[in-house]
Structures are given as C-alpha cells and as structure tokens.
Amino acid sequence: MRVTFPRLGTMHIFCKAIAETAGIPYLVPPKTSRKTLALGVKSSNECICLPFKVILGNFIEALQMGADTIVMVGSGPPCRLGLYDLVHKVILEDLGLHYRWLTIPPRLTWDALMKNYQETKPLRKELTLKNYLTFPYALYIGWRKMLATERLEKLAMVARPREATKGSTQRNLQRTLHMLDEAKGGKEISEAIRDGEKIIQDTEQDPGRRPLKVAIVGELYTVMDSDINRGVEQRLGELGVAVTRTSWFSTHIGRSLGLGGEQKRERLRFYQASLEYLGYDVGGECNVSVGETIIRAKEGYDGVVHLMPFSCMPETTAAAILKQVSKDHHIPVLTLILDEQDVEGRIQTLLEAFVDMLLWRREKEV
Numbered sequence: 114m115r116v117t118f119p120r121l122g123t124m125h126i127f128c129k130a131i132a133e134t135a136g137i138p139y140l141v142p143p144k145t146s147r148k149t150l151a152l153g154v155k156s157s158n159e160c161i162c163l164p165f166k167v168i169l170g171n172f173i174e175a176l177q178m179g180a181d182t183i184v185m186v187g188s189g190p191p192c193r194l195g196l197y198d199l200v201h202k203v204i205l206e207d208l209g210l211h212y213r214w215l216t217i218p219p220r221l222t223w224d225a226l227m228k229n230y231q232e233t234k235p236l237r238k239e240l241t242l243k244n245y246l247t248f249p250y251a252l253y254i255g256w257r258k259m260l261a262t263e264r265l266e267k268l269a270m271v272a273r274p275r276e277a278t279k280g281s282t283q284r285n286l287q288r289t290l291h292m293l294d295e296a297k298g299g300k301e302i303s304e305a306i307r308d309g310e311k312i313i314q315d316t317e318q319d320p321g322r323r324p325l326k327v328a329i330v331g332e333l334y335t336v337m338d339s340d341i342n343r344g345v346e347q348r349l350g351e352l353g354v355a356v357t358r359t360s361w362f363s364t365h366i367g368r369s370l371g372l373g374g375e376q377k378r379e380r381l382r383f384y385q386a387s388l389e390y391l392g393y394d395v396g397g398e399c400n401v402s403v404g405e406t407i408i409r410a411k412e413g414y415d416g417v418v419h420l421m422p423f424s425c426m427p428e429t430t431a432a433a434i435l436k437q438v439s440k441d442h443h444i445p446v447l448t449l450i451l452d453e454q455d456v457e458g459r460i461q462t463l464l465e466a467f468v469d470m471l472l473w474r475r476e477k478e479v
Contacts, residue, residue, distance in 0.1 A: 114213075114239045115140050117180035119168045122337040123266070124362060126294045127259040128184070133297075134251035135244055140180040142171040145340035149174060154453050156204050163422035163452050164334040167341060169201055173210065182213045182236065254302070258293060261306045263361050265289050268313045270357075273350030274324035277317040283347050285312050324355040325471050328409045330402040331420035332428045335451055336360040342420050342451060343460045349418065352468045357414075359383075359405065360398070383408060390434050397427030403434050410442035415471045417444060418464075423452035445471060 118128045120142045132139035143149065145167060153170030172183055185198050198216050205212060215232050269286040276282045289309030296305040327349060335342050337360050349356050364376040383404030384394070391400055406417045419435055421428030432448045439446040447467045449460065 114138055114182050114236060115180045116182045116184055117142060117172070117175035118184045119171050119186070120145055120340075121168075121334060122339065122362075123259075123262040123290065126262055126290065127255040127362075129294070130258045131251045131255035134254045135248045137240070137244060140175050140178055142175040143178075145171065145338070150453050156208060160424055161200075162425050163341060164332070165197055165200070166453060167334075167338075168197065169204060172201065172205065172212075173208065176205070176210045176212055181211065182215065184215050184217065186217050254299070257299070257302050258296075259362050259366075261293050261302060261309075262290060263363055264306065265293070265309050265313060268310060270346065270350060271355065272313055272316045272318065273347065274353045274355050275318040275320070275322050276351075277319045279351050282313065282316050282350070285316050289313060322353060324353050325415040325468065325475070326413070327354045327356055327416045327418055327471070328405060328414055329356055329358040329360075329418050329420060330398070330405050331360075331418075331431075332398055332422055332425050333360045333365065335420040335422055337362070341422075342449070345418065345420065345449065345460065345464065348461060348464050349468070352464060354468060357409075359401070390438065395427050395430050397425070399427035399431045402428065402431040403438060406435055406438050406444065406446060407442055410438075410444035414444065415475065416467065417446045418467070419446055419448040421448065421450055423450050445474070 115138045116132055117140045118125070125141045129139060129141055131137075149170035150167060151170070152173045153166035153168070156173070157166045157169060168185075175183075183201075185201070198214065202214060213232075213235060215236065216228065265286060269282050273282040289305070289312050292309055293302065293305045296302045329336055329346060329349075336358055339346060346356050346358070359376075359379065364380075367376055368380065380401060383401045385404065386407040387400040387404035389407065390403055394400055402419060406419075409417055417435075419428075419432060421432060432450075435446045435448065438444075445467070447463065449463065
C-alpha cells in the first residue's frame with residue numbers, strides 16, 4: 114500500500130502527517146504545476162471545472178510515481194465534487210493506471226459508512242495492529258498541523274500588506290510551513306509553531322501604511338489553493354490589501370463533523386443574509402458567497418474578490434447575483450473566473466486595477 118491524496122493548498126502537510134505518524138506508506142503528489150494541469154486537461158472534458166482537472170493531474174502524477182491507493186474527499190450536491198470519484202475512476206482506468214480508492218464522506222451517514230466499509234476491505238488486509246493503534250494519535254497530529262498552518266497563514270495575511278520589502282512575508286511563510294512540515298510529534302510541532310509565529314511577526318513592517326480591507330469569497334478549492342488562483346491572496350497583500358477569507362480546512366471539516374459552534378453561527382449568518390436574494394440553499398458556497406458579501410459591506414470592507422472555476426454551477430449563480438448585491442450595498446465586487454487558459458498577467462492586471470479603484474473610492478470619501 115502506498116497512499117496518495119490531492120494536493121489542495123496546505124492539505125498535503127497534515128495528510129502526510131497522518132500517514133507518517135500511523136506508519137502508513139504514502140506519496141505526496143508533486144507541487145501543482147503546468148504539467149499537472151496539462152495531464153488533467155488532456156484527459157478531461159473541456160467543460161468540466163478547473164478543480165476536477167487539477168485533482169486528476171495530481172492523481173496521474175502520483176500513480177505514475179508509484180502510489181497505489183487514492184484517498185479523496187467527497188461533497189454533496191449540486192457541486193460536482195461529489196461525483197468526481199465516479200468520473201476520475203473511469204478516466205484513470207481508461208489510462209491503464211491501477212489503484213485502490215477510498216472516499217472520505219462529507220457527512221458521516223450510514224450509507225457513507227457502508228461505502229467506506231466496502232472500499233477499505235482490501236486495504237484493511239495490509240494494515241498492521243500498530244497502524245490501527247497509532248491512528249487516533251495520527252489524527253491528532255494531523256489536526257494540530259492543520260490548525261498550525263492556518264494560524265501561520267492568517268498571520269501572513271496581517272503582515273503582508275505592511276511589509277517593507279515586497280515578498281518577504283511570503284518567503285517567511287514558506288520557511289515556517291516547511292519547518293512545520295518537518296516537525297515530528299507534539300513537542301516539535303509546538304516549537305515549529307512558536308518559531309514560525311516569531312519569524313512572520315518579525316517581518317519588517319512599514320507602520321505608516323493604511324491597508325484596504327478586502328474579503329475573498331467563492332468556491333472553496335479556488336479560494337484555498339494558491340496554485341489554482343495564481344496567488345490572488347498574496348498578490349492582494351503585496352498591493353497593500355488586508356485580506357479576509359472564511360474558507361479554511363478546519364471550518365469545513367468541523368462543519369461536516371458537527372463541530373465548531375462559532376464557525377457554524379458565522380456560516381448561518383451568511384446564509385440568512387443571502388436569503389435577501391436567494392430563497393433556498395443553492396448548494397456549494399453560493400449562498401455563503403452572496404451572504405458574506407452583504408455582511409462585509411455592512412462591516413465597512415472596501416471590496417470583495419469572488420473566485421470561481423469556469424463552469425462552476427453554484428458560483429455562476431452567485432456571480433450573477435453579486436452584480437446586484439454590489440449595486441444595492443455599495444461594495445465593489447471583482448469576480449475572477451479561473452480556467453486552464455489563465456495567464457499571470459491577466460490576474461495581476463485585474464487586481465491592480467481593482468485596488469486602484471478602491472483607493473480612488475477611499476480618497477473620494479475623505
């Protein structure tokens with residue numbers, strides 16, 4: 114057995130930690146690149162969304178490198194993520210790649226548990242007693258690393274718009290994430306968190322700056338994965354913008370498990386705000402994208418950046434509604450539709466123009 118998984122944002126750090134701590138052989142897919150995307154695009158229908166193509170590319174690269182077991186996250190309708198596993202399996206088999214498959218359900222229902230039981234039958238034969246006994250501790254280590262990566266990313270979001278040297282915060286963040294990735298056990302993780310926080314907080318700052326406040330909303334994969342969104346969060350920060358986002362691994366996992374009261378209340382607040390324009394739950398992050406934009410407008414944010422993959426059904430609905438939300442609540446909204454044809458210059462130009470417009474609005478209001 115050699116387990117692999119999608120390389121979504123920093124997910125590989127805590128997935129690797131779980132497998133490593135439990136003593137389960139694993140293979141981390143290579144960093145998402147143009148090659149990854151090309152492999153996924155070549156074997157996909159052109160109308161399917163970008164996350165599907167990237168994840169497929171991750172799997173092809175990992176299987177070609179020697180992985181034999183894929184662990185994939187699930188989702189509910191109408192987002193097509195819930196059907197990725199069915200289509201990915203057909204494509205991988207057509208490519209002549211051999212693998213075993215395990216889907217992590219979005220909710221622990223009886224049907225999902227029974228499906229997992231069937232999928233894990235051949236895998237359980239290869240696990241030892243030690244694997245079983247250490248797995249709860251492995252989950253704990255993975256959870257700690259997940260929360261730590263989010264803590265470091267949030268600190269970087271605060272430091273980036275005030276950095277004295279462009280790119281210094283990002284370099285420090287990558288250094289601290291590497292330290293955390295290499296940490297073994299609870300004590301080393303605590304040391305990596307402490308040292309990492311200090312490194313980011315010690316990034317040289319320009320105290321005279323007055324950052325803009327912008328929220329990033331949209332489809333969770335494109336929001337959380339900087340390789341897919343072409344580093345929108347970093348680019349905004351380096352343009353002098355303090356970025357906020359509510360899509361984090363911990364919030365989505367906590368919601369699936371029925372945990373995280375504060376995050377559940379916040380999401381409910383966004384959902385209720387969206388009912389001004391949407392009469393029901395459209396699915397995916399659609400209602401949250403609309404509702405959060407309304408709430409951020411009331412909180413005095415300067416603008417909102419809406420990220421979505423080309424052809425994403427829930428976010429296409431949100432994009433249309435956000436045009437009216439922007440007018441009604443007087444908050445600028447920039448929708449970035451992402452696909453494999455994107456080039457760095459387009460994203461950068463649109464963000465620079467958006468930030469210039471926000472600065473003009475702020476100066477006009479003074």
